[in-house]
Amino acid sequence: MTHSDLSNFIVAIARNNTDGVQLLGTGFVVGNGLIATTKHVTNGDNANLNIIIPKYNLIDYQDTSDQQVQLMPAEINSIDPIKDICILKINSPIIPPYRLIGTDNVHPGTSVVVFGYPHADHGRFVLTQQNTQIGAKILIESFGIKSKHIVLNTQARPGQSGGPIFDSSGQNVIGMLIGSYAPGGGGGISLGGVDPHTLHQTTHVISSEYIKEMI
Amino acid sequence: MATLLQVLEDSNDIFDVLPKYQRDTIEALLNQGKSNEEVAEIWLSANGPSNTFPFGAENKKNTFLDKLENELQDFICNEEKYVEERKQVIEKCKAGSLVGITSLTAFIAPIIGTAPSLILPVIVLILNSALKIGVNAWCSYKLEEK
Numbered sequence: 365m366t367h368s369d370l371s372n373f374i375v376a377i378a379r380n381n382t383d384g385v386q387l388l389g390t391g392f393v394v395g396n397g398l399i400a401t402t403k404h405v406t407n408g409d410n411a412n413l414n415i416i417i418p419k420y421n422l423i424d425y426q427d428t429s430d431q432q433v434q435l436m437p438a439e440i441n442s443i444d445p446i447k448d449i450c451i452l453k454i455n456s457p458i459i460p461p462y463r464l465i466g467t468d469n470v471h472p473g474t475s476v477v478v479f480g481y482p483h484a485d486h487g488r489f490v491l492t493q494q495n496t497q498i499g500a501k502i503l504i505e506s507f508g509i510k511s512k513h514i515v516l517n518t519q520a521r522p523g524q525s526g527g528p529i530f531d532s533s534g535q536n537v538i539g540m541l542i543g544s545y546a547p548g549g550g551g552g553i554s555l556g557g558v559d560p561h562t563l564h565q566t567t568h569v570i571s572s573e574y575i576k577e578m579i
Numbered sequence: 580m581a582t583l584l585q586v587l588e589d590s591n592d593i594f595d596v597l598p599k600y601q602r603d604t605i606e607a608l609l610n611q612g613k614s615n616e617e618v619a620e621i622w623l624s625a626n627g628p629s630n631t632f633p634f635g636a637e638n639k640k641n642t643f644l645d646k647l648e649n650e651l652q653d654f655i656c657n658e659e660k661y662v663e664e665r666k667q668v669i670e671k672c673k674a675g676s677l678v679g680i681t682s683l684t685a686f687i688a689p690i691i692g693t694a695p696s697l698i699l700p701v702i703v704l705i706l707n708s709a710l711k712i713g714v715n716a717w718c719s720y721k722l723e724e725k
Contacts, residue, residue: 445625448633504629505628526635545630
């Protein structure tokens with residue numbers, strides 16, 4: 365499967381409110397009508413939650429002035445705030461053509477492919493591919509519970525949370541992007557809406573094995 | 580008429596209502612020596628792993644444990660509120676206590692503006708506390724807390 369074909373299975377998560385459509389982050393198909401994203405993208409709130417149906421193939425020119433999107437209602441099916449994973453249910457029989465294999469059998473230096481919607485916090489709606497390598501395999505603690513993550517040697521931006529990380533074959537999802545390393549979780553300083561602690565190439569990805577346990 | 584907690588007292592283990600991924604995490608937190616209330620607060624406030632800045636487009640946190648506890652207390656202790664809904668949940672509990680908890684969760688979730696899946700473990704933890712000390716004692720204790 366080509367990377368452009370994979371783009372049909374990657375969606376933006378959005379909330380439809382009186383001010384219009386607000387982009388929240390990225391998601392991808394993980395089961396029959398099931399979409400994985402992060403908990404913090406949805407904040408556990410079903411109100412007016414939607415996915416945006418992919419409009420452009422990755423090889424197309426994505427028109428950044430195009431304001432027309434097609435929404436599909438989504439509902440939270442499963443959620444784990446400790447690991448920061450959320451599974452949404454949509455009314456569509458779509459099935460993923462790839463497997464969720466986790467991070468156990470990948471190694472630092474392995475090439476991977478990242479998809480997502482960077483800068484969605486500014487309303488930018490452009491599906492973007494990044495090719496990078498795994499920098500490290502790490503355990504990160506959340507309230508005393510450790511879970512498997514990898515570090516990507518690339519910079520990510522708000523909106524990419526919930527994006528899938530594929531191995532180079534495009535047939536396996538090894539993880540889901542959740543954020544970047546930031547001492548204490550960041551949020552202490554903001555320069556023009558940007559936390560300088562997040563401007564680096566240490567991006568955190570949680571193993572897809574935990575997504576598999578939830579579907 | 581039997582109260583919701585009296586019906587639930589006959590259940591072997593109300594934690595069985597949780598899907599395995601949630602049960603494993605809740606049990607791991609309880610095994611650290613934390614109380615039901617502490618674990619409930621952690622579950623609602625958690626937003627992923629430590630030292631990680633989340634890359635969602637809006638990053639909010641949940642702060643509605645008090646509201647959830649109040650609604651649950653009303654449902655269990657306040658005879659004048661949620662009369663019909665309580666009857667329905669108790670009937671479902673009689674058919675199968677775990678179905679009753681799911682039904683109770685589905686009722687409360689939209690009142691506090693959240694997804695049932697997020698608050699299910701919290702409701703189980705609160706019910707577990709209430710079952711330990713008995714319905715009257717729990718209702719009196721919660722009333723004093725207000």
